[in-house]
Amino acid sequence: MGLTTYVEAIREGIREEMSTDERVFVLGEDVAVYGGAFKVTAGMLEEFGENRVIDTPISESGIVATAIGAAMMGMRPVAEMQFADFISCAFDQITNFAAKCRYRWGAGVPIVVRGPSGGGIHGGPFHSQNPEMYFVHTPGLKVVCPATAYDAKGLIKAAIRDPDPVIFFEHKFLYRRVKEELPGADYVVPLGEAEVRRAGSDISVITYGAMVFRALDAAKELEREGIDLEVIDLRSLLPWDRHTVLESVKKTNKVILLHEATRTGGFAGELAAVIAEEAFEHLDGPIRRITAPDTPVPYSPPMEEFFLPQVSDVVRVARELNDY
Amino acid sequence: MSEIKVIMPQMGESIFEGTITKWLKSVGDPVERDEPLFEISTDKIDSEIPSPASGVLKRVLFDVDAVVEINTVVAYIESSDSAESDDSAPVEEHASDPAAAADAPESPPSVGRAGTSTSEIASSPMVRRLAKEHGIDLAALDGKGTGADGRITKRDIMSYIEQQGEEIHPAADSPDDDERIPMTAMRKSIADHMVQSRRTSAHVATVFEVDGSRIMAARDAMKADFERSGAKLTYTPFFVHAVAAALKKFPMLNASVDGDEIVQKGHVNIGVAVALDDGLLVPVIRDADRAGLLDLARSIADLSARARTRTLLPEEVRGGTFTITNPGIFGGLYGIPIINQPQVAILAVGGIEKRPVVIDDAISIRPMAYLALSFDHRIIDGAVADQFMSEVKGRLQGWKS
Amino acid sequence: MLYYMKLTRELEDRIERKLYRQGKILGGVYVGRGQEAITVGACMDLDGNDAICVSHRDMAAFLMRGVTPRQILAQYMGRKTGLTRGKDGNMHMGSLDHNLIAFISMLGDSIPIAAGVGLSYRLRGMKQVTVCFFGDGASSRGDWHEGLNMASVLKCPVVYVCNNNQYAYSTPLEQQMAVENVADRASAYGMPGDIVDGNDVVAVWQAVNRAVERARGGGGPSMVECKSFRMTGHSAHDDARYVPKELFEYWEKRDPITRLETSMRDLGDLTENKLAEMNGRVVAEVDEAVELADNDPYPDPEDCLTGVYFEG
Structure with a gap:
C-alpha cells in the first residue's frame, strides 16, 4: 500500500463510514459536483449519488x-464549512441549538461540522483562522484538531460515530504535506485521547494541529544540544486528555504550551491553569506559552511568518527553560 | 391548619424588588385561593397578586409603599386547606452544610517549609516539595544552585538527596496498577486536622481499666423506662455523664492553649465522635455537666442520627471543649486517639466485654472496658491526668442510679 | 378542536395569571392567548409521525400530542417531572418521543432546522412532513431567510406556519418589515404563501392541510400566514401599554374560541349542556394538574452536571 495524505485520509474515513452506515451523508457548499474547495469530498457524488452528497446554497447557518x-x-x-473561518456564520446554530439540545430535552444531535482551518498558506484574515476556542468554551460540543493522516482518518470516523455534535478542524497546511501508510483494517482514534509523539525527559511541549510538526522539528534540533523534548499531541481539545498531560509534566517538570491560535483565551491558558492547579509542586520552572500574537492573521508572507509560531521560537524558549 | 407564606413574586427576569401599592385584604379577613390579595408595582409592570391559598390573612409583614425584594415573605395565611404545601416556592433560606463545617477549629497553618529562610532562596515548587518530603533545609543548598541566578533546580536537589544517601520516591513513579482516589472535602479536612494536632500538642496517653458492672445493671434497669419516653439508652450517656462531672473537678482538662496562656473553659461541651462511611463528624453536647442521663441519651441519639444523615447545623459541631470517641465497637481493646484541636484531651472508650479479674484474691468474671486518655502534656501533668481518670473510673464503678 | 383550544386557554391563564403571580413560576411566561386557533387548526390532521417544530405560543401542540398538563406545569415550575427535568423553563421543551422539536430563544433558528427534519424524510423516501411554527418577529432573522431558501432548494416537505400576531415584543409590524404580509416573502423563495384568518380555526386547518398534502406529494415547502393578535403582553411581566386599547377591543370580538362556539351552535353541533360539561372538564383537569405538579419534586442540585453529553 502506498502513502496516504491527510486530505485523502479524511476522504477515506468519510467514505468508509458512508459505506457501512446509510444514515451518513455529506452536505455543504460545492461538495458534490465540484468535490469540495479542497477536494475532501471528491468522487463521493459519483460513488454515493445525489441523496448522500448534497450541494447547498451559501448558507453556513442553514447548512448546520x-x-x-x-x-x-x-x-x-x-456538514462542510468551505473554510473554518466561515463557521462564525453558523455560530448560533452550533452553540445554542446543537450544543444544548441534549442537556435541555435529551435530544442527541450527532452531527459533524468539519472544515479547513489554519494559516501558512497566505490566505489572509478570512481564510487562515483557528476558531477552535469559540467552541471549546461551549459545553455540549466536542472539538477535534488532528495532526497526522492516521489520526485524521481515525478521528473523523470516531466523530461520525459519536452521539454528540463534533466540530472537526482540519489543518489545510497539512492536507497534502503530511502522508503516511495507513492500516487497511477499520480503525478509529477515540476522541479525548492525546498521543505522545516523542518521548523525552527534559521539557514537555504540549500542542496540537500543524504545530505538532514545529515541535518535532525543534526537538530534532535540540537533541544535538542534549535537551530532550517530549512532544504531546492533544488531538482533541474538548474533551482533552488531562491524564497524559499531567503525567508528562510530572515526568519532565517543565512545560511549553504551543499553539497556532492567538494568545489571549487560547487553549494554552486552560492548560496552564490545570497544570498549576494539579501539578504545581512538580514544576521546576515557569509555564511558557508560544502562540500567535493577538492580531488577525496577516496576509503578506513576511508578516504571516512572523505571526505563526516557528521552530526557532520553540528552540529559543526551550533553551531558556532548560537554563532556568 | 397550616401557615402559608405569601411571597413577593418575580415579575420579570431582571426584576429583584417590587413596591406594595395596596393590600386588598386586612388581617383577619378570610381569603380564597386565587382571590386578589395585594397589588404591586415594579419597573416593568403593575399587577394584582392572587392569594396562594384559601384561609385567613393572619399576618402582614410589609405596609403599603414598602419596597420588598423578590421571594421575600410578605404575609402569612392560616390555611383552611391541609393539603396545601408550604414549601412549594423556593423562598430564600439559609442552607446549612454540615460537611463543610466538619469540626473545623481553625484553618490549618499553610504548608510548612523546611527552613525559615526558604522563601528567600530561589527554587521552584517542585524543589520545595522535594525538600519538604526529605526534610531538607534549603539553606543547606543556598549558593550551590546551578540554575539561572543561582536558583536551586530539580537536578541540584536530586543530587543533594543522593549524596545524603536517601532514596527518592517521586509521587509520579507509582506503579500502573496502583489506584489513585481523590480525597473528599471531609477527608482532606480530617487529614489536615490530624496532622495539625500532632504538630501542635505534646501527645501523651494513659490507659485505665473500668469495671462496668454497675452501669450495666443501671442500664438494664432503666432501659425500658427510657424507651417509653422515646430514648434509646446506650452506654455512651453514662460515660459522658461521668466525664462531665470529672471535668468540673479537673478544669485543666477542659481547656485550650492560646499562645502563652491557658484558657479554662466556662462550659463543659462534650463532643461525641460519630463514624460515617467516609469519615466522621463530632456533634457537641452543650453544658453536658448540667444534663441528666435522660437528656444526654436523647441528645446523643438525635445528634448521631442527624450526623449520619448530614443534617447537623454548623453550630452543632462547633464549640466542643472535650471529646469522647468510641473505637471499641469492632473489638479493639483500646485505641490512643489524637486530640481534637484546640482541645487538650480526648477519651477513647473501648468495648465492654466480660473478662476474668481478680477481686479479693478470687477470680471473678466482670464486664470490663479500657479507657484511654490522650492529653496535651504542655499543660496537663501526668498526675493530673491520672487523677482525672481515677475520678471517671470511680464514678462509673460506683454508679448510683 | 374546541376542547384543545379551551384547555390551552385555561392552562395558560392559570400559569400567567395565577401561578406566576403567586411566585410559583419564575422566569419568563409567554402565552398564546387569542392565537389558539393557529396551533390547533394546523396540528389537527397531522400524523403522529409528522414532526412539529413548535415556537413559544404553541402549547396546544404539546397537549394534542399527549403531553399532560401536569408535565407542562412541572416544566414551568422547574420540577424534575417537566420535559426538561428542570434544565430549561416555560415553553422551551420538546420530546423526540412525541416528534416535538424544541425551539430556542433565538427565534427563527427553527426554520432551517425544519428544513433538515424535512430533508431527512425526503432522503429516506418517507412520506412524513414537518410543520414549523414561527412568529412575525422571527421573520426578520437571517436564519429565517436562509432556512426558507434551503428548504425550497432542497425540496424539503415542510409547512411553515406563521403566527402573525402583529407585535414583536413592543415593535409593531410596520416597524419590522416593509412589505404588508409575511407571506409576500414566500414567492422570493419559490414557495406558495397562503394568507388566512388566524382566528378561524377551520380556515387554518384547511389551508395547512392543503400545504401538508402538497409537501407529502413531493411538492416541497409552503407557507401559511395566519393573521391574529396577541391579546397579552409579550410575556407575563409586560402589560402591553404600548398597544392601543381599540386594537384589543377589536380583536376581543374576534376571539377564536367564542367564534368556534358560535358557529358550532349555529350548526347544531354544540348544546349548552355539552359546552358546560366541556368547560367543567377543562377546569377540573387543570385544577388536578396544578395540584399534582405543585407537589412534584425539584431536581437535585447536582443534576445540573448531568446530560451535557451522551451518557450511555
Whole structure:
C-alpha cells in the first residue's frame, strides 16, 4: 500500500463510514459536483449519488441547522464549512441549538461540522483562522484538531460515530504535506485521547494541529544540544486528555504550551491553569506559552511568518527553560 | 391548619424588588385561593397578586409603599386547606452544610517549609516539595544552585538527596496498577486536622481499666423506662455523664492553649465522635455537666442520627471543649486517639466485654472496658491526668442510679 | 378542536395569571392567548409521525400530542417531572418521543432546522412532513431567510406556519418589515404563501392541510400566514401599554374560541349542556394538574452536571 495524505485520509474515513452506515451523508457548499474547495469530498457524488452528497446554497447557518434537523431525526450528517473561518456564520446554530439540545430535552444531535482551518498558506484574515476556542468554551460540543493522516482518518470516523455534535478542524497546511501508510483494517482514534509523539525527559511541549510538526522539528534540533523534548499531541481539545498531560509534566517538570491560535483565551491558558492547579509542586520552572500574537492573521508572507509560531521560537524558549 | 407564606413574586427576569401599592385584604379577613390579595408595582409592570391559598390573612409583614425584594415573605395565611404545601416556592433560606463545617477549629497553618529562610532562596515548587518530603533545609543548598541566578533546580536537589544517601520516591513513579482516589472535602479536612494536632500538642496517653458492672445493671434497669419516653439508652450517656462531672473537678482538662496562656473553659461541651462511611463528624453536647442521663441519651441519639444523615447545623459541631470517641465497637481493646484541636484531651472508650479479674484474691468474671486518655502534656501533668481518670473510673464503678 | 383550544386557554391563564403571580413560576411566561386557533387548526390532521417544530405560543401542540398538563406545569415550575427535568423553563421543551422539536430563544433558528427534519424524510423516501411554527418577529432573522431558501432548494416537505400576531415584543409590524404580509416573502423563495384568518380555526386547518398534502406529494415547502393578535403582553411581566386599547377591543370580538362556539351552535353541533360539561372538564383537569405538579419534586442540585453529553 502506498502513502496516504491527510486530505485523502479524511476522504477515506468519510467514505468508509458512508459505506457501512446509510444514515451518513455529506452536505455543504460545492461538495458534490465540484468535490469540495479542497477536494475532501471528491468522487463521493459519483460513488454515493445525489441523496448522500448534497450541494447547498451559501448558507453556513442553514447548512448546520439542516444537519441538526436531520440528525435529530436519526441521520448522521457531515456538514462542510468551505473554510473554518466561515463557521462564525453558523455560530448560533452550533452553540445554542446543537450544543444544548441534549442537556435541555435529551435530544442527541450527532452531527459533524468539519472544515479547513489554519494559516501558512497566505490566505489572509478570512481564510487562515483557528476558531477552535469559540467552541471549546461551549459545553455540549466536542472539538477535534488532528495532526497526522492516521489520526485524521481515525478521528473523523470516531466523530461520525459519536452521539454528540463534533466540530472537526482540519489543518489545510497539512492536507497534502503530511502522508503516511495507513492500516487497511477499520480503525478509529477515540476522541479525548492525546498521543505522545516523542518521548523525552527534559521539557514537555504540549500542542496540537500543524504545530505538532514545529515541535518535532525543534526537538530534532535540540537533541544535538542534549535537551530532550517530549512532544504531546492533544488531538482533541474538548474533551482533552488531562491524564497524559499531567503525567508528562510530572515526568519532565517543565512545560511549553504551543499553539497556532492567538494568545489571549487560547487553549494554552486552560492548560496552564490545570497544570498549576494539579501539578504545581512538580514544576521546576515557569509555564511558557508560544502562540500567535493577538492580531488577525496577516496576509503578506513576511508578516504571516512572523505571526505563526516557528521552530526557532520553540528552540529559543526551550533553551531558556532548560537554563532556568 | 397550616401557615402559608405569601411571597413577593418575580415579575420579570431582571426584576429583584417590587413596591406594595395596596393590600386588598386586612388581617383577619378570610381569603380564597386565587382571590386578589395585594397589588404591586415594579419597573416593568403593575399587577394584582392572587392569594396562594384559601384561609385567613393572619399576618402582614410589609405596609403599603414598602419596597420588598423578590421571594421575600410578605404575609402569612392560616390555611383552611391541609393539603396545601408550604414549601412549594423556593423562598430564600439559609442552607446549612454540615460537611463543610466538619469540626473545623481553625484553618490549618499553610504548608510548612523546611527552613525559615526558604522563601528567600530561589527554587521552584517542585524543589520545595522535594525538600519538604526529605526534610531538607534549603539553606543547606543556598549558593550551590546551578540554575539561572543561582536558583536551586530539580537536578541540584536530586543530587543533594543522593549524596545524603536517601532514596527518592517521586509521587509520579507509582506503579500502573496502583489506584489513585481523590480525597473528599471531609477527608482532606480530617487529614489536615490530624496532622495539625500532632504538630501542635505534646501527645501523651494513659490507659485505665473500668469495671462496668454497675452501669450495666443501671442500664438494664432503666432501659425500658427510657424507651417509653422515646430514648434509646446506650452506654455512651453514662460515660459522658461521668466525664462531665470529672471535668468540673479537673478544669485543666477542659481547656485550650492560646499562645502563652491557658484558657479554662466556662462550659463543659462534650463532643461525641460519630463514624460515617467516609469519615466522621463530632456533634457537641452543650453544658453536658448540667444534663441528666435522660437528656444526654436523647441528645446523643438525635445528634448521631442527624450526623449520619448530614443534617447537623454548623453550630452543632462547633464549640466542643472535650471529646469522647468510641473505637471499641469492632473489638479493639483500646485505641490512643489524637486530640481534637484546640482541645487538650480526648477519651477513647473501648468495648465492654466480660473478662476474668481478680477481686479479693478470687477470680471473678466482670464486664470490663479500657479507657484511654490522650492529653496535651504542655499543660496537663501526668498526675493530673491520672487523677482525672481515677475520678471517671470511680464514678462509673460506683454508679448510683 | 374546541376542547384543545379551551384547555390551552385555561392552562395558560392559570400559569400567567395565577401561578406566576403567586411566585410559583419564575422566569419568563409567554402565552398564546387569542392565537389558539393557529396551533390547533394546523396540528389537527397531522400524523403522529409528522414532526412539529413548535415556537413559544404553541402549547396546544404539546397537549394534542399527549403531553399532560401536569408535565407542562412541572416544566414551568422547574420540577424534575417537566420535559426538561428542570434544565430549561416555560415553553422551551420538546420530546423526540412525541416528534416535538424544541425551539430556542433565538427565534427563527427553527426554520432551517425544519428544513433538515424535512430533508431527512425526503432522503429516506418517507412520506412524513414537518410543520414549523414561527412568529412575525422571527421573520426578520437571517436564519429565517436562509432556512426558507434551503428548504425550497432542497425540496424539503415542510409547512411553515406563521403566527402573525402583529407585535414583536413592543415593535409593531410596520416597524419590522416593509412589505404588508409575511407571506409576500414566500414567492422570493419559490414557495406558495397562503394568507388566512388566524382566528378561524377551520380556515387554518384547511389551508395547512392543503400545504401538508402538497409537501407529502413531493411538492416541497409552503407557507401559511395566519393573521391574529396577541391579546397579552409579550410575556407575563409586560402589560402591553404600548398597544392601543381599540386594537384589543377589536380583536376581543374576534376571539377564536367564542367564534368556534358560535358557529358550532349555529350548526347544531354544540348544546349548552355539552359546552358546560366541556368547560367543567377543562377546569377540573387543570385544577388536578396544578395540584399534582405543585407537589412534584425539584431536581437535585447536582443534576445540573448531568446530560451535557451522551451518557450511555
